Amino acid sequence: MQAHTKAKTNGDEQWFEALFSYATIGIIVTDKKGFIINFNKQAERDFGYKKEEIISKPIETLLPAAVKMKHEHYRADFYAHPSPRAMGHGRDLFAQKKDGSVFPVEVSLSNYEVNSEIFVIAFVIDITVRKDHEQMVIKQKEELERITSEIKQLNSGLEKKVEDRTKMLRETLSALEKSKLELSDALKVEKDLGELKSRFVSMASHEFKTPLSTILSSAFLLEKYNSLDEPEKRAKHISRIKNAVNDMRLILDDFLSLDKLDEGLIQTSMENIPAIALFGDIRNTINEIQVNCKPGQTIQFEHNGSAAVCIDKHLLKNIFINLMSNAIKFSPEHSVIHVYCTINETGLVLSIQDHGIGISEEDLQHLFQRFFRAKNAFNIQGTGLGLHIVTKYLELMNGTIKIDSRLNEGSTFTIYIPQIITA
Incomplete structure (x- = not known):
């Protein structure tokens, strides 16, 4: 019987020793003076x-220097009133490795007695991974809040711009109505004006509604992607919102340019530009707008001439960007857009040739009217103001524009600015 009891005791001791040694959390046993008497593998x-190495060392050996003295007080208090408890109670606890590095831990304490002597068991868990994850979650939450705040500010500013531009649109419509009354004696003119008004209202409604619908749908979907593991989906819709806002900005820029032209606020700044400098400016502008090309579209630039020409560089760049944007927009993928620039004895000749949808003879005679959209381009984004603004800019430089176009074959826009070299 004693042999059986002794064997059972030895078996229990081996079982408990295995449980202690191979537990997946750190277990540290100290005596009543706080000296370590056991230390498991974890x-x-x-x-x-x-x-x-650590047996017989004080438990404070495993603590950062800043908390060692305080811990002696806490240890004494625990020995005075021993009971199982979790340490920390909302505070961050840290332990110190042999190499001096500090890491966050969770600690639970328990106690037992042997021969009336108290021993304390500390269960220690390294929570470095959890703390790192918590910090990552906090940073992602802060980033999401920042993005949400930016979108709200963007929407607020956009609403104000839409309100201002809507007022301007009402004023423009009022001006169109007044023109209709003034030309009521000519039935054909009245009919054309009515059609123009209808196209403008449709254009304004479509051009503002499309980006606003994009913003609204993306903002709605953005609210659904609050999960921290969906950054790509949030980034996609934030990009859509930014692109839609940029589209609206371009529309509003056309209206602003028209306002300034009508009020006579745009003045020319003519200067003599050497041919090589002008060709370089044109090439730089082509590089800037190349990113807007459709897949496979290319732009070929040819030039000749060596004389200087007197122009307003800013106005010429705006004219060129407008004509190039139209060529890109109305041309198919994998097509070539040709740019020809010549400076001769009479002035500057700049041509942009595309192989796009072309313009009918019927529409050609109205092409430079404000808000006019060719019938085959009505479903393509645009304000109908670009070519009207181009002609106004050319007038300021005594320039002219010529169009050669056929349906489904392409168009060539050629501008001419006479050479007037100043002394």
Whole structure:
């Protein structure tokens, strides 16, 4: 019987020793004076000490220097009133490895008695990974809040711009109505004006509604992607919102340019530009707008001439960007857009040739009227103001524009600015 009891006791001790040694959390046992008397394998891995190195060392050996003295007080208090408890209670706890590095931990305490002597068991868990994840979650939450705030500010500013431009649109419509009354004696003119008004209202409604619908749908979907593991979906819709806002900005820029032209606020700044400098400016502008090309579209630039020409560089760039944007927009993918620039004895000749949808003879005679959209381009984004603004800019430089176009074959826009070299 004694042999059986002794064997059972030895078996229990081996079982408990295995449980202690191979537990997946650190276990540290101290005596009533706070000296370490046992130290399991997980604790060795967490703290970097071998068991034989740390045995008989005070428990404060495993604590950062800043908390060692305070811990002696806490330890004394626990021994005075021992009971199982979790340490920290909302505070961040840290332990110190053998190499001096500090890491966050969770600690639970328990106690037991042997021969009336109290021993304390500390269960220690390294929570470095959890803390890192918590910090990552906090940063992602802050980033999401920042993006949401920016979108709200963007929407607020956009609403104000839409309100201002809507007022301007009402004023423009009022001006169109007044023109209709003034030309009521000519039935054909009245009919053309009515058609123009209808196209303008449709254009304004479509051009503002499309980006606003994009913003609204993306903002709605953005609210659904609040999960921190969907950054790509949030970025996609934020990009859509930014692109839609940029589209509206371009529309509003056309209206602003028209206002300034009508009020006579745009003045020319003519200067003599050497041919090589002008050709370089044109090539730089082509590089800038190349990013707007459709897949496979290319732009070929040819030039000749060596004389200087007197122009307003800013106005010429705006004219060129407008004509190039139309060529890109109305041409198919994998097509070539040709740009020819010549400076001769009489002035500057700049041509943009595309192989796009072309313009009918019927529409050609109205092409430079404000808000006019060719019938085959009505479903393509645009304000109908670009070519009207181009002609106004050319008038300021005594220039002219000529169009050669056929349906489904392409168009060539050629501008001419006479050479007037100043002394």
